[in-house]
Amino acid sequence: MRKKLLGTSVVTLSALAAFLIITVVILVMGTIIVGGKDALTWEFLTNAPREGMTEGGIFPAIVGTALLVIIMSIVGVPIGTVTAIYLSEYASSKSILARAIRFAVNTLAGVPAIVFGLFGLGFFVQFVGSGMDKVLTDGANLRWAQPNILWASLTMALLTLPVVIVSVEEAIKTVPAELRAASLALGATRWQTILNIVIPNSITGILTGAILAVSRGAGEVAPILFTGAAYFLPQLPGGLSDQFMELGYHVYIMSTQSTNVDATRGIQYATTLVLLLLTFMLNFSAIFLRSRLRAHQMS
């Protein structure tokens, strides 16, 4: 009797825990959708903020977020992929270099986002940026030694690097060792084997990993606080040395530093909704790719 009671209560508790998670998701999504649906119009998506940001839209923030994500992917995904290929295909498991890289990757993965932001400010803006200004204009102009979209993207790329490396390495590991052996035994070099066998057979996994990493980055605000995000800009960034507006940062300033917090409540909800939809889109495309990969492997 007591055993049965214990069994039932364990089942009930785990069901409750699962239910709790679903409830939280529904509550979060529900609140945001209800609060933001009226403000979310076509004009809202395609116009710049007006009237001290109490009216108008979030077009510059959408463009800024897209640019940030694109530049960080162009930088981070190739570097991460090449590192993962080195770790899984070239480095012997005992090599000191490979161990050092793995240690660094694991450490980077645990560093809080805000620390990345401070590092970006210190390294990219103040060190690299002012160095570039000195070399390019003899220190006469302040161009690169200030926060901009390039430094923000590079900081973000660093943040996503561990995620890219780990997930690409996992994808590469799914390629059976027999296929590598077959290729090498035919007189292919390691590089030819990677190019013709390893990458084509793990490309879906590599892309999935890359997208998940990018979507993680797209939701972060802390790394760009000091490295490039702007409170308000009347125009879109025209070059890599310009600042930019970003969705997550926009939500933050609208809810903490707006001239009229109550008047902007609808805008805040709608901006959050757009940000969520953006990351969901990235996540769903990753899930879609992965399911196609599974179906492919079954056949």
Place this chain on the structure above:
Amino acid sequence: MPREAKIEVNKLNLWYGPKPALRNIAMDVPPNHVTALIGPSGCGKSTFLRTLNRMNDLIDDVRMEGSVCIDGVDIYARNVDVVELRKRVGMIFQKSNPFPKSIFDNVAYGPRINGIHDKRKLEEIVESTLKRAALWEEVKDDMKKSALSLSGGQQQRLCIARALAVDPGVLLMDEPASALDPIATAKIEELIYQLKSNYTIVIVTHNMQQAARVSDYTAFFYMGELIEFGETKKIFTTPEKKQTEDYITGRFG
């Protein structure tokens, strides 16, 4: 014993970490014949086979001494290009491992990495290779189909064709029929018989009857040592060593 050896192995010792896997192996493999390597599991026959195209290089922690010469050239010499070596010494694995590509692309893989990209030339090579591997008639209308749609036996013959396409002089086979049914096995054995006039074949097998059927020479390995090596007929009828006799009569192994 044979006149001129295709492969000469001398004082070959090999360790996995601290563990010795091959001890003082000396063996001359004759050209254009089939040499079978037999022995119980873990006796070193597969390890030995893999020293002949340096596939052991891919494993961490392997140490080797002694020499392996193919066509009179030491393949472990400093200036030897492993990639070139593996083009001359093809390998067939225990588990058939066609690439998840079309039948055509599987056979064309070797020629392509050697820089042949002319479509007509590739078609010629693929056709003649598949004919040599006795697979052409079965697949000639399905060249674009995935190699994975073939039966197990066909996949293994495709792997043989893939190895033949780079024109190796030597073919190493690591239990090529162990996962196949008797009919598919018979086809592989038939193919080996046809190929030996043009290739030097070294085959590892667990199946004593197979060794007796396909090979001209047999080497018996036990605990990392080469116990006996000679003409298959002699090994199977009048072996010199007692261990060999015990093994082939099924008293252990």
